Amino acid sequence: MNALNIQKGASSHSAYDLRDPNAQVEESHTLAVLVENEPGVLARVIGLFSGRGYNIDSLTVAEVDHTGHQSRITMVTSGTPAVIEQIKAQLGRIVPVHDVHDLTVEGPSVERELGLFKVRGQGDKRVEALRIAEIFRANVVDSTLESFVFELVGTPSKLDAFAELMRPLGLADLARTGVAALARGA
Amino acid sequence: MSRIMTGARMVIEALRDQGVDTVFGYPGGAVLPIYDELFQQNDITHVLVRHEQGAVHMAEGYARSTGKPGVVLVTSGPGATNAVTGLTDALMDSIPLVVLSGQVPTFLIGTDGFQEADTVGITRPCTKHNWLVKDTAKLSETIHKAFHVATSGRPGPVLIDIPKDVQFAEDAYQGPKQIDPPRYQPVRKGDVTAITRLVELIEQAERPILYTGGGVINSGPGASQLLRELADATGIPVTSTLMGLGAYPASGRNWIGMLGMHGLYEANLAMHGCDLMVNIGARFDDRITGRIAEFSPGSVKAHIDIDPSSINKVIHVDIPIIGDVGHVLEDLLKIWKSRGRKVNTAALGKWWEQIEGWKSKNCLFYRGSDTIIKPQFALERLEALTKGRDRYVTTEVGQHQMWAAQFLHFDEPNRWMTSGGLGTMGYGLPASIGVQMAHPESLVINVAGDASWLMNMQEMGTAVQFRLPVKQFILNNERLGMVRQWQQLLHGERYSQSWSDSLPDFIKLAEAFGCKGAQVQDPKDLDDAIQQMIDYDGPFILDVLVEKHENCFPMIPSGKPHNEMLLGDAETQGAIQGAGAALV
Structure with missing residues (x-):
């Protein structure tokens, strides 16, 4: 039978499965989950993750089609390839879930997150914070004599980097929306 | 012309339109309007249970023996929470149920009202889907959708929570044909390329095996028929999970017995040694x-x-093939036939020789006795005396369940009802009542252990009330047998809390319920006792006093592979160690 030389996973529909299914390396994936906008649907998704021990690194949700009653959940999750496949299959089996897209493997995508950063400081530190904010193209949305609130839109890593730079300059508070993502192209 | 009616009337109307003839339930404050409507009609029989858990297991028995969804009606709060074990059981075993629960009126939701519970929240992880209906206009549509969701794709339990004011309010009723087709439409046909690939492998395989499960039975009688055709035409050995027994007949040529922890030696060794494993609905x-x-x-x-x-x-x-077992097997057979019905005959012959060798181990051997009834012997006699009859069997959970699976033989699907996934003690008695409701003329036997049976024994009252002649075959070892067996194997024979003290006198208990009971302890009297149980025209409790310390073999100890089965007590010393000890 081994002469048949079946490649592990080769018969599956997804090119993703050509990777070693037993790999133990954790990967981060961005999933777009289109759901019926009905009561409890978010609780179902979150309950699935807590009940089966999966990770949620980021989650955003909002209605995207009012007449069609559709909401879009964008979530960033991490796990081994086998776990990621399970997560997608388990999400797909929730009755009000219409579609599950793995933006990490389905081709290039754009990911954006919005962050609000409150930075307290005076003198040089305050000037430096403003200068770095300009480099990052962050907007000042609130200002006092001792503080700024910066608004920054970008990839999660850009927001991470900005937060790191602001920390020694007096980063006092931080709010992030979580990732919204769409596939590139038509 | 739309028909205006109350929400409560809609419930009855929708159930009738869905072809429901039996509802298992228990009334209470939040479902009174529905019970009032039930009172005023004659199409739907209501079976009054003694505890809501019993209602759900009855509905499971009804569903598994008929292939139709089981329907349950309970009140809010405790009514709904008592249904949770049954819902979880049905979810694990993929049994289609529609559970209707009453709820406090919408304006009281969230106020911690009397008998209020967050039923949709509590049952969300133990249903396939659930709904809280806040508007009477949406009630009939929701019920029709619920039947669709429960029965399509992988079946499962659904719950509809109906606040009392929604039951009283009036609106237009929508029939099943008036609503939009539900968006939930699981794939039924399998991918033909993958099926063809599987056919190629079947043609060449030297040591193939069909590993079948409850999915074959859930797919309907047609799927079992196709499985038989496939196995008999190709000569491939068939094993099955606990859930799938009867899909391929135990008397069939290619049957090699149940597999798994207490499965047959030959079935497990064949699973371990095969070169092509075809998992069908497991x-x-x-x-x-x-x-x-x-x-x-x-x-x-x-x-x-x-x-x-x-x-x-x-x-x-x-080779993953996503689809309904019946559809996939039909395509598979078509493709296999069109390619010339090929199998690797020479290799298959050798494979069968090897399996026959494993069979000769006689793994179900047990030491007989003239003085005490061995549980295996009791089941062998039950099998001998009921074989060929129009028989349905339910079980509780534990050693007796495994022995029943080993020693009773099923030639048809939907004849064997047992709690597989969840392992719910207390399942068998109510399930037997549900089966008997669906098949009033058939012989329905619940094979039970003393401890499991007590868990829902109140339902004997239901059996008596509805004149359901269910036979309770209790293998009484005054122990929690499986727990005791594990304590012997794993916990140094420290039998913590695993005996049944102060057991009731089952004969007197039967009399107290208004039915009949008998006790048997001499192997010589066993046949007469079983015959008496079968012949009695009514519910019957047979208390079979069996060997107290019998262990269930063969057994794959936890943490061990298939080829390291234990065949008897002599092999059990230190069998479960290390990581295996942490498993259940």
Whole structure:
């Protein structure tokens, strides 16, 4: 039978499965989950993750089609390839879930997150914070004599980097929306 | 012309339109309007249970023996929470149920009202889907959708929570044909390329095996027929999970017995040694696989399942086929026939020789006795005296369940009802009542243990009230047998809390319920006692006093692979060690 030389996973529909299914390396994936906008649907998704021990690194949700009653959940999750496949299959089996897209493997995508950063400081530190904010193209949305609130839109890593730079300059508070993502192209 | 009616009337109307003839339930404040409507009609029979858990297990028995969804009606709060065990049981075993629960009126929701519970919140993880209906206009549509969701794709339990004011309010009733087709439409046909690939493998395989499960039975009688055709035409050996017994007949030529933790030696060895494993509607449950890392190491694995999340969940498979078992088997047979009905005959002959060798181990051997009834002997006699009859069997959970699976033989699907996934003690008695409701003329036997049976014994009252002649065959060892067996194997024979003290006198208990009971303890009297139980025209409790310390073999100890089965007591010393000890 081994002469048949079946490649592990080769018969599956997804090119993703050509990777070693037993790999133990954790990967981060961005999933777009289109759901019926009905009561409890978010609780179902979150309950699935807590009940089966999966990770949620980021989650955003909002209605995207009012007449069609559709909401879009964008979530960033991490796990081994086998776990990621399970997560997608388990999400797909929730009755009000219409579609599950793995933006990490389905081709290039754009990911954006919005962050609000409150930075307290005076003198040089305050000037430096403003200068770095300009480099990052962050907007000042609130200002006092001792503080700024910066608004920054970008990839999660850009927001991470900005937060790191602001920390020694007096980063006092931080709010992030979580990732919204769409596939590139038509 | 739309018909205006109350929400309560809509419930009855919708159930009638869905072809429901039986509802299992218990009234209470929040469902009174529906009970009032039930009172005023004659199409639907209501079975008054003694506890809501019993209602759900009855509905499961009804559903599994008929293939139709079971329907349950309970009140809010405790009514709904008592249904939770049954819902979880049905979810694990993929049984279609529609549970209707009453709820406090919408304006009281969230106020901690009397008998208020967050029923949709509590039952969200133990239903396939659930709904809280806040508007009477949406009630009939929701009920029709609920039947669709419960019965399509991988079946499962659904729950509809109906606040009392929604039951009183009036609106237009919509029939099943008036609503939009539900968006939930699982794939039924399998991928033809993958099926063709599987046919190629079947043609060449030297040591193939069909590993079948409850999915074959859930797919309907047609699927069982196709499975028989496939097995008989190709000559491939068939094993089955606990859930799938009867899909392929136990009297069939290719049957090699149940597999798994207490499955047959030949079935487990064949699973371990095969080169092509075709999983048909089973889910690689941990009772089946044993140690994952050493599970059937040399085989190419194909998996036919209607639920995509079953694929690669536990065991990585080479050929996943997502679809309904019946549809996939039909295509598979068509393709196999069109390619010339080829199999590797020479290799198959050798494979069968090897299996016959394993069979000669006679793994179900037990030491007989003239003085005390061995539980295995009791089941052998039950089998001998009921074989060929129009028989349905339910079980509780534990040693007796495994012995029943080993020693009773099923030639048809839908004849064997047991709690597989959840392992719910207390399942069998109510399930037998549900089966008997659906098949009033048939012989329905619940094979039970003393401890399990007590868990829902109040339902004997239901059996008596509805004149349901269910036979309660209690293998009484005054122990929690399986717990005791594990304590012997794993916990140094310290039998913590695993005996049944102060057991009731089952004969007097039967009399108290208004039915009949008998006790038997001499092997010589066993046949007469069983015959008396069968012949009695009414519910009957047979208390069979059996050997107290019998262990259930063969057994794959936890943490071990298929080829390390224990065949008897002599092999059990230190059998479960290390990581295996942490498993259940």
